[in-house]
Amino acid sequence: MLNKQILRIIGVFIFFDGLFTLIFGKKFVRLFRFGQHSGLYRRAIEGLLTWPSWALRAGAAVEAVVGMALIRKAPMDAQSLYRFFARYYAFIDPGWRDWFYRRAHSTYDLEIASRLSPGGDVLDLGCGQGANLSRLLDLNVPFGSYTGVDLSPEMLAEARKKFKGQSNVHFQHLDLEKDPLPEGQFDLITSTWVFEHLEDPKQVVDKSWERLKPGGAMVLLFIISTDTFISRLISRIYPFFSARLIREDELQAFPGIQSIERFFGPLGELVLVTLSKPIE
Numbered sequence: 096m097l098n099k100q101i102l103r104i105i106g107v108f109i110f111f112d113g114l115f116t117l118i119f120g121k122k123f124v125r126l127f128r129f130g131q132h133s134g135l136y137r138r139a140i141e142g143l144l145t146w147p148s149w150a151l152r153a154g155a156a157v158e159a160v161v162g163m164a165l166i167r168k169a170p171m172d173a174q175s176l177y178r179f180f181a182r183y184y185a186f187i188d189p190g191w192r193d194w195f196y197r198r199a200h201s202t203y204d205l206e207i208a209s210r211l212s213p214g215g216d217v218l219d220l221g222c223g224q225g226a227n228l229s230r231l232l233d234l235n236v237p238f239g240s241y242t243g244v245d246l247s248p249e250m251l252a253e254a255r256k257k258f259k260g261q262s263n264v265h266f267q268h269l270d271l272e273k274d275p276l277p278e279g280q281f282d283l284i285t286s287t288w289v290f291e292h293l294e295d296p297k298q299v300v301d302k303s304w305e306r307l308k309p310g311g312a313m314v315l316l317f318i319i320s321t322d323t324f325i326s327r328l329i330s331r332i333y334p335f336f337s338a339r340l341i342r343e344d345e346l347q348a349f350p351g352i353q354s355i356e357r358f359f360g361p362l363g364e365l366v367l368v369t370l371s372k373p374i375e
């Protein structure tokens with residue numbers, strides 16, 4: 096058990112080190128330039144920086160593949176994954192938010208701000224450390240209440256720490272696929288970067304739809320599979336992180352689709368989907 100855990104941690108570390116070096120090259124390696132100049136570690140880093148860029152990236156590709164092979168020997172379920180990542184999430188989250196999919200996230204901001212009327216109640220499915228709550232606060236959206244639900248106690252603990260003392264903010268531990276959603280009706284139900292972890296996202300959308308007030312909206316952000324090389328490659332990597340790409344036909348089966356916007360990036364095609372519930 097412990098061996099699997101160690102293998103997994105080493106695998107994840109090696110995989111991401113390889114992946115980020117592959118993407119960012121020497122810029123990423125320079126981040127590790129610390130310690131005494133004469134020390135073995137520092138000399139190894141300086142040595143790497145003398146490599147031609149193509150050789151560094153080729154080495155990084157091999158490293159990522161080795162990391163992947165180790166993770167494959169000890170795959171993680173979502174709960175173990177976020178138990179491990181909770182400590183590092185704040186550091187890696189800007190990767191996809193501000194670098195890979197910046198335009199998607201600014202479009203998401205506009206969407207939630209325009210969908211929520213003052214005093215509206217918000218439900219965030221798979222809230223993690225409350226990134227979407229930060230957005231609502233930064234955007235000065237005068238929401239009435241915010242409820243964030245998540246499977247990972249460690250992610251929720253970080254969120255609770257961050258938003259301590261906000262009386263209209265609640266966090267709840269639950270499994271979207273197995274547990275009932277919090278009681279009540281919501282004006283805005285949102286979810287970002289979570290559906291990839293669900294076996295049956297349609298089932299979660301259907302039960303959320305029942306919690307949506309007439310006139311309310313669901314704003315969802317997740318990666319879908321497409322018929323491209325990058326999508327096929329990524330669909331092989333995602334399962335190591337207890338995730339998968341959502342199929343287009345699964346998306347098209349959601350109720351009340353009002354708009355779908357697509358954004359291309361290194362983790363695949365991200366869709367921003369708005370579902371709108373008619374006023375009865």
Ligand SMILES: C[S@@+](CC[C@H](N)C(=O)[O-])C[C@H]1O[C@@H](n2cnc3c(N)ncnc32)[C@H](O)[C@@H]1O
Pocket residue numbers: 173177188220221222223224225226227244245246247250269270271272286287288289292293
């Ligand atoms: C990539 S994080 C995204 C967190 C947040 N929405 C954000 O945008 O930063 C995915 C989150 O989904 C949660 N999650 C995965 N499967 C879940 C499930 N079945 N029920 C509830 N939460 C789940 C994980 O615990 C994790 O916090």
